[in-house]
Amino acid sequence: MQYLIKFDESGKRQETYVADEKKEQERESLLQDGFILVDEDEYQKIIGNIDGKTYIRNPETGEYEAYEPPLEDLKSAKMAAVNAWTAAKITGGFTSDATGEAVTYDSDKDTQLTMQGIAATAGTDLFAQKYPDGVAVRGYAQTSNKKQVYTLTAGQVQAWCADLSKHINDCKQAGWAKQAAVEAAESKEDLDAITLT
Incomplete structure (x- = not known):
């Protein structure tokens, strides 16, 4: 050909x-x-x-x-990969034991916004009115690969959101550490050593 x-x-x-x-x-x-x-x-x-x-x-x-791209081009590409990795980690799910057992929940943007909005009403009359039986969320128990519904009380919603916030913070800090490593890299080998797992 x-x-x-x-x-x-x-x-x-x-x-x-x-x-x-x-x-x-x-x-x-x-x-x-x-x-x-x-x-x-x-x-x-x-x-x-x-x-x-x-x-x-x-x-x-x-x-x-x-052809060996200039180090700055390699760093830009690696930084973009780090940013994508961080975003995927944030939205890729998290574990909370708000119900008393470790459960893995979704953490996509829609879930984040929905649950944080609900958490803002926790402990109020509005929460009691809107969610008299608790807030239904779905997740995977540690011993299962099938989603099931969990019903959270106002206190459990707050604990759930606290776990979500910690998850996001942990992901961001891991991403910041990798960003700093990219900025400090002095060679292609330094960049290759920054793993995204």
């Missing part, structure tokens, strides 16, 4: 097409527009499927050279 690739002025791969999927006239037009015909082996090397490194095409020699 052959590919038609356009490289930018620094040699980075830009637009790419499978040559066989283009009609002869389209191929000729792309070649006249600065595209280069690349065979399968070259293409696999360029995209990093040979040795895990991506390659750029030296504009002067036409040779392919391993």
